[in-house]
Amino acid sequence: MARLLLRSALLVSAVALVPAMTSAIGATEAETFREMDQFMSVFDRVRSEYVDKVDDKTLIKGAIDGMLASLDPHSSYLDSRDYQNLRTQTDGAYGGLGLTVSMEDGAVKIITPTEDTPAFKAGLKAGDYITHLDGKLIYGGTLDEAVDQMRGKPGTTVKLTIVRPGRDKPFDVTLTREIITLKPVKWEVKDRVGVININTFNKQTGEAVRAALVSIDKAVGGQPLGYVVDLRSNPGGLLDQAIEVSDAFLDRGEIVSQRGREKSDIERWYARPGDFAHGLPVVVLIDAGSASAAEIVAGALQDHRRGLVMGERSFGKGSVQTLLPLTEESALRLTTARYFTPSGRSVQEGGIQPDIKVPQLSDPDFKDRPRLREADLRRHLINEAKVDDSVLEDDTKADPRFIQTATQLEKAGVEDFQLDYAVKAIARLGKPAVVTAAAGGAKGGKR
Structure with a gap:
């Protein structure tokens, strides 16, 4: 009886999802019914003959996870725990080590560490693999199991064994768990240049960027020479916040477009x-960890010639995920559209190319450490323009501007070469004559 009821429910759902418009679609319905019947046969066999007893809820969730995993890397089913974690992160606070991770071939791979978190301070990098937690191998488990083990009571410690491509041996890092309160925006003034570091795009990001711009003006007693917008290792976030941040630097024009399945x-x-920003010079810093909402901002400012983009090619996530609540405790995160920059570029796979490629020379591993990008993920959406950036990245000629080693830079007092280069670029662009002309023609920040 339970099987018949479940099958009936699944078939009703299938009918609701398949519009009966033509005889061809009618044939598709029949095929769908046969596939659903095969699914129920597998379901019955597993629940009755598997070596260990498995509850129906576990089997059905596994089936849903498998269906969504066959689509693209960013579509997923959120159970009550995942749904709560997502809402907490977008609200701006969550518990953990400050890592964004994924599962690749049974191994936990770091997408990016969040700035000012235990993981970031310990020097963990995008592309690192976590193989052991407190000495126990986690290979072959689920991502949820690994995340659960990394979380815990604030103040307690966990030892991570890291495999970093380019290094001969694994190494251990011991981190102290803490409540991660995401400060989406930090700012400072360096040599009369305003530096705005955007770490994530949560509900407070747009307002925090506008407040930072006002605070920088007050700190310099007028207007700075210009601004550096640091989007490095920013995994993205809310689309509306990316629009607000872009809007803070733009006076007119399109910021981004979103295109779904249908042409219309x-x-x-x-x-x-x-x-x-008063029309003053802007440099946008990006790297392989700049994704999604961060790429929307970089692309908008680049297309409008409002900002000079520096650093490395960005991650290349040009898709939009819509959160579709199913119940009060579960939801579906589904890829529903691709986004495009004002000039019509899709950053999917290819990412944002910097106007000036600036390597992070202060990172001693920057040459050997591989960059994890969207194109490296299995089942990623294909860029319809079929852009091949491999030739652009294959630059064998040494740039004389970028020959210093990490040790030489450290002796010179340069801890962050890319940021130092960007600040100096603003200082050259924002000479007094340029600043006066730009400020005189700007409309100001009032709305």
Whole structure:
């Protein structure tokens, strides 16, 4: 009886999802029914003959996870725990080590460490693999199991064994768990240049960027020479916050467009009048960890010639995920559209190419450490333009500007070469004559 009821429910769902419009679609319905019947046969066999008893809820969740995993890396089913974690992260606080991780061939791979968290301070890098937790091998387990083991009571410690491509041997890092309160934006002034470090795009990011711009003006007693917008290792976040951040630097024009399955399914967002940055020079810093919302900002400022993009090619996540609540405690995170920059570029796979490629020379491993990007993920969406960036990345000629070693830079007092280079670039761009002309023609930051 339970099987019949479950099958009936699944078939009703299948009918609801398949519009009966033509005889061809009618044939598709029949095929769907046969596939659903095969699924139920497998379900019955597993629950009755598997070596250990497995509850139905576990089997059904596994089936849902498998269905979504066959689509793309960013579509997933969120149970009550996952759903709560996602809402907590977008609200700006969560518990953990400050790592964004994924599962690759049974191994836990670091996508990016969040700035000012235990993982970031310990020097963990995007592309590192976590093989052991407290000496216990985690290979072959689920991502949820690994995340659960890394979480715990604030103040307690956990030892991670790291395999870093480019290094001969694994190494151990002991981290102290703490409550991770995401400060989406930090700012400082370096040599009359305002530096705005955006770590994530949560609900507070847009407002925090505008506040940072105002605070920088007050700190320098007028207007700075310009601004550095640091989007490195920013995994993205909320689309509306990416639009707000872009809008803070733009006076007009399209910021981003979103295109769904149908040709007519297009949405566009535009900047409102008023440039909070007074038209002053802007440098945008990106790297392989800059993804999604961070790429929207970089692409918008680059296309409008509003910002000079420096650093390394970004991650290349050009898809939009919509959160579709199923119950009060579960939801579906589904890829529903691709986004495009104002000039019509899709950053999917290819990412944002910097106007000036600046390596992070202060990182001693930067040459050997591989960069994890969207194109490296299994089942990633294909860029419809079929852009091949391998030739662009294959640069064998040494740039005379970038020949210093990490040791030489450390002796010179340079801890972050890319940021130092960007600040000096603003200082050259923002000479007094340039600043006066730019400020005189700007409309200001009021709206």
